[in-house]
Amino acid sequence: MTRAQLFEQIQKKQSFLCVGLDTDLNKIPAHLLDTEDPVFEFNKQIIDATKDLAVAYKPNIAFYEAMGAEGWVSLEKTINYIPKEIFTIADAKRGDIGNTSKLYARAFFEKMDFDSVTVAPYMGSDSVKPFLDFKEKWVILLGVTSNEGGKDFQFLQADGKPLYQHVMAKSKEWGTADNMMYVVGATRPEYLSDIRKTIPDHFLLVPGVGAQGGDLQEVCKYGMNAECGLLINSTRGIIYASNGEDFAEKAREEAKKLQGEMATLVQSI
Numbered sequence: 001m002t003r004a005q006l007f008e009q010i011q012k013k014q015s016f017l018c019v020g021l022d023t024d025l026n027k028i029p030a031h032l033l034d035t036e037d038p039v040f041e042f043n044k045q046i047i048d049a050t051k052d053l054a055v056a057y058k059p060n061i062a063f064y065e066a067m068g069a070e071g072w073v074s075l076e077k078t079i080n081y082i083p084k085e086i087f088t089i090a091d092a093k094r095g096d097i098g099n100t101s102k103l104y105a106r107a108f109f110e111k112m113d114f115d116s117v118t119v120a121p122y123m124g125s126d127s128v129k130p131f132l133d134f135k136e137k138w139v140i141l142l143g144v145t146s147n148e149g150g151k152d153f154q155f156l157q158a159d160g161k162p163l164y165q166h167v168m169a170k171s172k173e174w175g176t177a178d179n180m181m182y183v184v185g186a187t188r189p190e191y192l193s194d195i196r197k198t199i200p201d202h203f204l205l206v207p208g209v210g211a212q213g214g215d216l217q218e219v220c221k222y223g224m225n226a227e228c229g230l231l232i233n234s235t236r237g238i239i240y241a242s243n244g245e246d247f248a249e250k251a252r253e254e255a256k257k258l259q260g261e262m263a264t265l266v267q268s269i
């Protein structure tokens with residue numbers, strides 16, 4: 001998917017919501033456990049209930065890998081079920097020496113037709129570039145993460161700048177704002193002004209709204225750009241809003257609340 005197509009979806013749906021699909025057999029409603037593929041059945045109903053409100057879906061690959069071969073089947077069915085105009089993110093946090101990264105990229109971009117994959121920047125340019133060789137596919141590089149431990153390394157000062165700034169300034173040379181995005185946690189909105197000085201045009205994938213307590217308005221105040229520039233993710237706050245038979249309906253209600261706030265923000269661009 002191109003950046004123009006993504007922005008078109010944002011304008012059409014008045015939304016920059018990314019729904020996380022971290023589907024856990026221990027958390028999904030009991031009545032689904034008797035179905036042939038409970039994970040896919042859950043995802044299918046969540047997608048049906050939110051696809052007019054979301055511009056992106058983000059399965060976290062850990063939840064599928066942990067189930068072994070069965071999990072990969074559920075993931076593949078899920079990715080094939082998501083309407084093609086909706087941006088898809090394999091939240092896999094991959095990256096390795098070049099020839100290995102190339103195979104990670106093939107797994108997510110060719111075997112499964114994801115639009116993007118999250119990549120850890122720690123191994124540097126040759127670990128990231130193989131993902132950038134795929135046309136109309138995206139790398140989403142970890143920038144400032146939402147977790148507490150993110151500060152162990154990401155804010156260490158070197159040459160008068162925090163490490164995450166070095167990562168962004170250097171890595172943006174490897175691709176363009178048409179094939180790279182960055183993860184910036186909603187729990188750290190205070191860094192967004194500085195981040196926008198380094199990467200004014202790139203889209204940011206922002207997890208941490210909802211269960212982690214991040215604030216949508218704060219993120220948008222400092223993080224939006226002329227093409228919106230944000231994909232705001234909420235996972236548990238939406239998909240586990242209820243674990244009863246009404247789970248899809250409740251998920252829709254939560255997604256609708258966020259989309260309603262986003263509509264006002266999109267109109268202000």
Ligand SMILES: O=c1ccn([C@@H]2O[C@H](COP(=O)(O)O)[C@@H](O)[C@H]2O)c(=O)[nH]1
Binds near residue numbers: 184207209212236
């Ligand atoms: O910095 C990061 C990077 C990735 N994540 C992932 O996003 C979702 C957040 O889920 P919630 O339930 O909305 O908290 C999850 O898959 C994380 O692994 C992140 O939270 N922070």
